Amino acid sequence: xxxxxxxxxxxxxxxxxxxxxxxxxxxxxxxxxxxxxxxxxxxxxxxxxxxxxxxxxxxxxxxxxxxxxxxxxxxxxxxxxxxxxxxxxxxxxxxxxxxxxxxxxxxxxxxxxxxxxxxxxxxxxxxxxxxxxxxxxxxxxxxx
Amino acid sequence: xxxxxxxxxxxxxxxxxxxxxxxxxxxxxxxxxxxxxxxxxxxxxxxxxxxxxxxxxxxxxxxxxxxxxxxxxxxxxxxxxxxxxxxxxxxxxxxxxxxxxxxxxxxxxxxxxxxxxxxxxxxxxxxxxxxxxxxxxxxxxxxx
Numbered sequence: 001x002x003x004x005x006x007x008x009x010x011x012x013x014x015x016x017x018x019x020x021x022x023x024x025x026x027x028x029x030x031x032x033x034x035x036x037x038x039x040x041x042x043x044x045x046x047x048x049x050x051x052x053x054x055x056x057x058x059x060x061x062x063x064x065x066x067x068x069x070x071x072x073x074x075x076x077x078x079x080x081x082x083x084x085x086x087x088x089x090x091x092x093x094x095x096x097x098x099x100x101x102x103x104x105x106x107x108x109x110x111x112x113x114x115x116x117x118x119x120x121x122x123x124x125x126x127x128x129x130x131x132x133x134x135x136x137x138x139x140x141x142x143x144x
Numbered sequence: 145x146x147x148x149x150x151x152x153x154x155x156x157x158x159x160x161x162x163x164x165x166x167x168x169x170x171x172x173x174x175x176x177x178x179x180x181x182x183x184x185x186x187x188x189x190x191x192x193x194x195x196x197x198x199x200x201x202x203x204x205x206x207x208x209x210x211x212x213x214x215x216x217x218x219x220x221x222x223x224x225x226x227x228x229x230x231x232x233x234x235x236x237x238x239x240x241x242x243x244x245x246x247x248x249x250x251x252x253x254x255x256x257x258x259x260x261x262x263x264x265x266x267x268x269x270x271x272x273x274x275x276x277x278x279x280x281x282x283x284x285x286x287x288x
Contacts, residue, residue: 044212047206047207047210048203048206048207048212049202049206049232049236050199050202050232055194058192058193062192062193063191063192066191068187068193083228083230083231083234083256084227084228084229084230084232084234086231087226087227087228088193088194092193111258112227112255112256112259114255115227115256
């Protein structure tokens with residue numbers, strides 16, 4: 001199992017969001033080669049701005065492990081986390097963050113580049129094109 | 145009802161957190177002179193780094209109003225929000241943020257000063273000393 005495999009799992013989650021009319025972002029948390037949490041954006045469904053895929057995945061992963069800190073985990077998410085999610089990733093002391101598409105408008109790197117925990121390793125661009133196309137198609141359909 | 149009154153309500157929440165052994169941060173959301181949400185930090189109790197007072201208050205307020213956006217609301221919180229909470233406050237398009245004590249180490253102003261929605265008005269230092277003392281006493285007791 002490699003980064004591409006786990007990002008594909010996050011993409012499956014993102015497509016579930018899209019099917020519900022939610023901005024298509026999906027996430028999985030992996031610990032010791034096992035997926036311990038899967039989530040997709042549910043902000044519209046739950047009427048809750050905090051219900052981003054990453055937030056739910058972090059909450060679920062901590063619940064599975066029985067501990068708040070995810071330093072032995074990797075979070076795969078289809079789109080660059082926003083400032084809120086970057087803050088949550090920092091509090092969780094996530095071991096590694098892997099994201100697909102960048103988000104120039106809302107991504108944490110623009111507003112809070114130092115927001116992550118210094119020990120969190122970051123990889124970006126994994127299946128980035130596929131993740132970006134999903135977003136573009138969603139917003140294009142919205143404008144029609 | 146003025147800022148001091150509502151901050152006192154947030155302080156009541158903060159003390160509830162302290163009594164549970166949680167970092168003492170409390171919050172209330174006020175809409176049209178009515179408190180529509182009350183919350184305190186529950187990160188230890190829920191084993192969830194995302195369970196900050198502000199996050200829960202935002203989720204609860206949106207649920208009460210039946211809408212994601214809180215542009216007619218004021219969030220009162222005893223301590224300066226962290227980056228995660230500032231991001232959530234931005235997504236909620238909070239009308240106004242009032243906080244008590246500053247947080248030089250973890251507050252959003254250090255890491256992400258542009259994180260809030262540009263239309264969110266910010267006031268700080270309301271009952272600031274009282275809010276800060278609660279935090280200092282909590283951490284002093286932890287070190288004993």
